[in-house]
Amino acid sequence: MADVSRLPDFNDPIARHCRVDQPLLRADMTVEQALGAIRQQGLGERIIYFYAVDEHDRLAGVLPTRRLLTAPPDTTLGELMVKRVIAIPATATVLDACEFFVLYKFFAFPVVDADRHVIGVVDIGLFTAEMLEERDENIAAQADEIFEALGFRLSHLRGASAWRVFRHRFPWLLATIFG
Structure with missing residues (x-):
């Protein structure tokens, strides 16, 4: 933790x-x-x-x-x-x-x-460092709040399939490459 x-x-x-x-x-x-x-x-x-x-x-x-x-x-x-x-x-x-x-x-x-x-x-x-690995419920909520400010909810990615994570992150990757 x-x-x-x-x-x-x-x-x-x-x-x-x-x-x-x-x-x-x-x-x-x-x-x-x-x-x-x-x-x-x-x-x-x-x-x-x-x-x-x-x-x-x-x-x-x-x-x-x-x-x-x-x-x-x-x-x-x-x-x-x-x-x-x-x-x-x-x-x-x-x-x-x-x-x-x-x-x-x-x-x-x-x-x-x-x-x-x-x-x-x-x-x-x-x-990112500590927040991506966080298991404590209160701290996980704080991590979600920060990532929501960045444009996505971390809770949507926890336990998701590789395909779902890819679909969620790919638009961000394209924006980074072509932005």
């Missing part, structure tokens, strides 16, 4: 649930320098995107991992990064973050303070 204290409360500040093990890269670095910095700093538990900061350590862009790994070594991150970054404000709640995942369909978001300094990263794992 999942630890109740680990399940997010909708009203919790999202800053309490951020991962801070994500390396931040300078936008003026080359790919070669960035990869060296990543090797030196180490990687966090899960890396979905890398985030670039400017000379004042403010969020400047997002680097999809594939783009970073396949670019020529002398390319600057500023040339590669996506400059229009959607970030969750540190003042947001878990429910607000859930809405970001529903609206924008990304797997992770940086969490920033009022000056756009990155204070951490929140990924979709916050809403």
